[in-house]
Amino acid sequence: MRSLLLRLAATLPVALGLGQIAGATTLDYAFLPPAVEQQDLCGGPRNAKPDDLSTGQRQDRLTDKERIRFLNNDIRRYQTENPSRHFRFVTALIDRLSSLDENFDSNDARLAKIGLYLDAGRFAALQEAGLVDQLVAQRDDLNYAQQMRVAQFLLSGIGTAQNIDLAHEIIREAGFAGNADALLFLARKSLDQTPVEGWDAPVDLTVTMAFGGLLGQMDGAVCRRAMRIAEEYLSGGLVSRNEDIALAWFRFAADLGHPEAAWRVVEHYLTAAPQDRDPHELQRYLEWAVDRGITLTDAALAQLKPGTVMNANELRALLGPNVPDRPLGTHPPMSRLVQLSVNIDSLEASEGGPYLSYLREISQLDGAPGAVFTDLAKEIFVRRGRWAGEAEAMPFLVEAARRDDPEGMRILAERLIRQRRDPVMLNRAADLLMDAGTRLGDAQALADLDKLFRCQAPDAPRLQEADHWARAYKASGHQSVQIGASDLVALDRTRDPWTLAELQTQALQRRPGALSAFLLRVQDDPIATLRAKRAWADRADNSDKTMEEFAKLVFETNRSPAERRAAVEFFRRVYVNNGVTTALDLAIALVEDAGRNPDVADEILRLLQQAGNRGEGAAIRLLARLTGSEAETYRSFADIIEARGDFLAKMFALPHVPPEKQDSYFDRAVALMACTTKDVAELGEARAILDQRDKAFHWRKVGLSLEGGHVLAKLRLSDRQMADYRAPEPPATEVLVKRAREAGGAAEQIQLFRLTANPELASYDPDAAARHFAEIVAIADVKTLNWALDHLTTADPQFREALQTHLDLVALAQRSAEAGIPAGMELYAGILMQRNDLRSSLEWLRRAAEAGRVSAMADLGLALAMAKGTDRDLNSAATWLDKAARGGHGRAAHLLKLLDLEE
Secondary structure (H helix, E strand, O other): OHHHHHHHHOOOOOEEEOOOOOOOOOEOEEEOOOOOOOOOOOOOOOOOOOOHHHHOOOOOOOOHHHHHHHHHHHHHHHHHHOOOOOHHHHHHHHHHHHHHOOOOOHHHHHHHHHHHHHHOOOHHHHHHHOHHHHHHHOHHHOOHHHHHHHHHHHHHOOOOOOOHHHHHHHHHHHHHOOOHHHHHHHHHHHHOOOOOOOOOOOHHHHHHHHHHHHHOOOOOOHHHHHHHHHHHHHHOOOEOOOHHHHHHHHHHHHHOOOHHHHHHHHHHHHHOOHHHOOHHHHHHHHHHHHHOOOOOOHHHHHHOOOOOOOOHHHHHHHHOOOOOOOOOOOOOOHHHOOOOOOOOOOOOOOOOOHHHHHHHHHOOOOOOOHHHHHHHHHHHHHHHOOOOOHHHHHHHHHHHHHOOOHHHHHHHHHHHHOOOOOHHHHHHHHHHHHHHHHHOOOHHHHHHHHHHHHHHOOOOOOHHHHHHHHHHHHHOOOOOOOOOHHHHHHOOOOOOHHHHHHHHHHHHOOOHHHHHHHHHHHHHOOOOOHHHHHHHHHHHOOOHHHHHHHHHHHHHOOOOHHHHHHHHHHHHHHHHHHOHHHHHHHHHHHHHHHOOOHHHHHHHHHHHHHHHOOOOHHHHHHHHHHHOOHHHHHHHHHHHHHHHOOHHHHHHHHHHOOHHHHHHHHHHHHHHOOOOHHHHHHHHHHHHHOOOHHHHHHHHHHHHOOOOHHHHHHOOOOHHHHHHOOOOOOOOHHHHHHHHHHHOOHHHHHHHHHHHHOOOOOOOOHHHHHHHHHHHHHHOOHHHHHHHHHHHOOOOHHHHHHHOOOOOHHHHHHHHHHOOOHHHHHHHHHHHHHOOOHHHHHHHHHHHHHOOOHHHHHHHHHHHHHOOOOOOOHHHHHHHHHHHHHOOOHHHHHHHHHOOOOO
16 A cells, blocks of 8 residues: 555645644645646636726626526525525526536535535435435446545534444545545545544545545646645645745746636735735736736626726726835734735626526526525616616516515615505505515614614604504614724723624624624724634624625724725725625715825716616716816716616705605605605705705605604714613622632633733733633633733733742643643743743743744744854745744834845
């Protein structure tokens, strides 16, 4: 066996073993890509995508390739959303995918259906269906990827009788054949010291073969496989996290023509510390990415936002100078951790698109849920216009409501409210919302009922009904946490723990406003670890709305000119990622930041034109103010406002439309209003401008019915602050300590540690924090111990001094270092340094650095430069300091300059 493995390994790219640490949970191992010339092995033809900017629309022709992409997206979407409710429909989607995609055979379809059974919790039904047993019986006919899935079912006993020996036999044979997934499994088992019987290859050799198997042949799919290797080095699941090696693999795939990989290289330079940014490399890979069609990612294509092929220089101009002056510190800001892509929308909205054809097709499938018909209506509104497409979309909304889709019912109700002067239509809208809210449990429908009776009904405010539904909505717990940027920054977990708990809960639910707010909290938390920041950044990556809201918060809370420039830079990146949805907010930020600059002024006008072409009234209104010609601006947007205009667009147009259109525009605006003080004031002012006094007075009365009214709003006090007035004080720290000790759990102790260890909180108590820390360590598992030690290396001196009386730090450091915990290695190295055992200290510091500990890299680089415990080695010092700087260590870059080690 060994000779076979060695022959296989000899054909693979360069792999450098860095030495496995006893007890380590990851392998310190470098698997490097081969050198390649830049070529188009993985990329498409140059400028292959249609130019929506000049054509104005995409063609409606739906190809099988697009069908397959849409089907894959919808299978994931509906299976994630409600696998039990959509079981029949997802099954139909899987069957349709199997009939279209030659790479998705009947066994893949069985595996997909098994996943559906599992997600729906139908374990007994899965066993009865016999799908897993069918795959086991014909396992010799399966490909290795399918065999690995079957082996997992045998290991767990899901859908079939548990058979660990057979599972290991399947995996072992797949490993002998060079299957990458099998080899990764075998390596993981060996690293966990529970090796599979019959597999005796060393871990590093197994990983080498696994990555070599992933890389495979130099064909058109090699880039996708190379990017998976890169992701392995970013995730740090099997091999230790190493951003440099990940970048090397992204660059390898980019050089072979993969546009997404090229963008990941660009993203590296965009987010790197200023001293690490290479504008020439950025420009080179940016041009490579743009020329190969990075203008639309697969995720963007799934939403079918119209794209345009942009010149690389234009895209680079959108990204801004990308040279913030603010030091990044040891823990980089969240804006450096999120992964953004490219999705530049065309200047004008596209009316056509294959997604409409696809939706019409799947609406005919067995069990198609109401959400499909809601999507059809929404896509028509986007393509044709929210008003121009109304007649075409209404039948789909009616069908969505008939099939019990709450969102479709709410949108249909909104359309009926436009005809609010007809009691039949108004009552039908109310019935739809009541049905969605009470029978289907849709909380937003309850809020819409409050809005209907408080603001939108012709005889509003109808307070008895409005207050009833307002109470029901509050009781649902769905109401978003309302907190401004300045209050968010100052939010104290000891004085207002409930608000913070609600915010975190909603952030975990991925609600954009709460998630963006919590990102800002984590960014500014002095005791939040880099790992925690990365976890929250990963949670936000796939939400355009979250990124937009976070960019606005970052911009609002900047404290210096350098922070303002960094905030504008990030805003530009979010716009490049999101497209037109962020155009208005970026334009507002640019007006505030650099409106005097002629080039920026022209950019602002283009952004506002782009947003205005989608019917965004705020953009049209701002454009009119900047150009100084309201009437001329209205004339240029009149047709767009008629077909697409939102609430503010209708408000802007009212003084300019003929009298016979005014009531229609008012009713459309009322149907879209948010029932806030601002919207009510807009409607009242519009009536006053038209000298319609009775109707203006009506909106004054509606405004007084809003919660808090106008008077309290003028006091600049929020509902949250009003509710806190003379409210009972939160429990004292002593009470929380008592409760936590009675509970006896690690989670409670960790929370108490956070409360008492943060110098910025009123509950800061170094001695109490030391006690809690000692109690945590006493019951900690490896993961929790790594977290605890992570804090020790950056803890304030008062806490470290107090900890000496509660914990034997030397014994803890030595135990954790010998267990292979990187934070423990670094801590133990520091203790040995204090004891003047420089050589042993340097060895542990090197191990911590090789395990990916960024701060240890910086200290090791300094030690090598200053000859502490070793001979001076300036080349190695520069290498480690450079790695630390790339990992986000702010002091490392300064040390490079100070020691004159830069090239």
